[in-house]
Amino acid sequence: MAAPPDNDVLWARALHVKHNGSPALTGVSLGVREGEILAVSGPRGCGKTTLLRCLSGQLLPQQGEVWFNSTPVHTMRPLVRERLRRDRFGWIDPEPHLVPELTAWENVALPLMLRGASHRAAKPVALEWLERLDIGACARKRPHALLQAERQRVAVARALVSTPSVLFADEPTAPLHRADRAHVLRTLTTAARSHGITVVLATHDAEVAALADRTVSLLDGRRVNTVHLPGSGDPARPKAGTTEAEGRAACSLSV
Structure with missing residues (x-):
């Protein structure tokens, strides 16, 4: 088992994954450099989400290796992988999954408090990110009182608030209208570059992929x-x- 190149914060080799007997990834290998914004493109069902889940430690491949900062993720115990995701990774889903009992700012602050930050310390950081995404006025509202676009912006703020080493964004602007999509992507990419966050962005949208430093394309679970x-x-x-x-x-x- 060879370690990945030193300048790759993420590295995957020969990933094979099957869902219910059908191939989802077939021999996919890639490296992601520190601070890079990498787009994983391809049509729906090509394996983009599966690849992101493998890279982030949510899903173990049936075959292949995944490394983060020269540490093998694929051999970690479940609790260690869970801590890795909590402390070093951020994740944005196509649909926002917010805690309904919490206000917008409390949802954003949640990753900080899970890492041990106090309520008082986490609140101003969360409010700052809501302001950056133009939804500061929604800070005290609960998810049911927010529009879909507002909920997705809260989810983006929550993923960025802890300045993760790697942010995985799976079709992060899918539920947004064009104007909202442009603003959210601009905020996401600007924050990533200013804070040195590595971003792995899954998208089937060529305009979204154009914001990345580099694009990797998948088709039927294979890199092409x-x-x-x-x-x-x-x-x-x-x-x-x-x-x-x-x-x-x-x-x-x-x-």
Whole structure:
């Protein structure tokens, strides 16, 4: 078992995962550099969420290795992985999962208090992040009184409040309208760069992927590269006369 390169904060090798007997990841390998914003792109069902869950220690691959800062995540005991996720990682789901009994600022402050911060110390930090996301006025509201876009911004603030080493964002702007999506992404990427947070961002949206430093593409659970076909005019498009499915297949090779 070889350790990953020193400049990779996350490193995965030959990940294989099956769900109910169907392949979700097949031999996927990648490295993520410290402070990098990496987009994992591909159509729905291609394995993006499964890959993020493996990298974050939520899911153990049936085969393969996952390393964080040269420490093997795939051999950690469940309690150690849970502490790793609590202390070093942040996570944003496509849909916000907030604690209904807590106010917006209390939801945001929760990761800090789970790490031992006092109520008094956590509150101003949580309020600052709500202000950054333009929902400071919602601080005392509970989730049921918030709009969907507001709840998602609370979830983003909660993921950023503890300045995690790595932030995993699984389609983080899926429930948002275009204007809200742009603001949330701008806040997320600005915060990541200013605080040195590594971001692994799953998306099927090309505009979202364009904000990343680098993009890794998945198709049917495999990592793929785009091949420019001769005579196609636009090198990013499949050859004329092919169907969308044929063109997508023709433009992808496993690596």
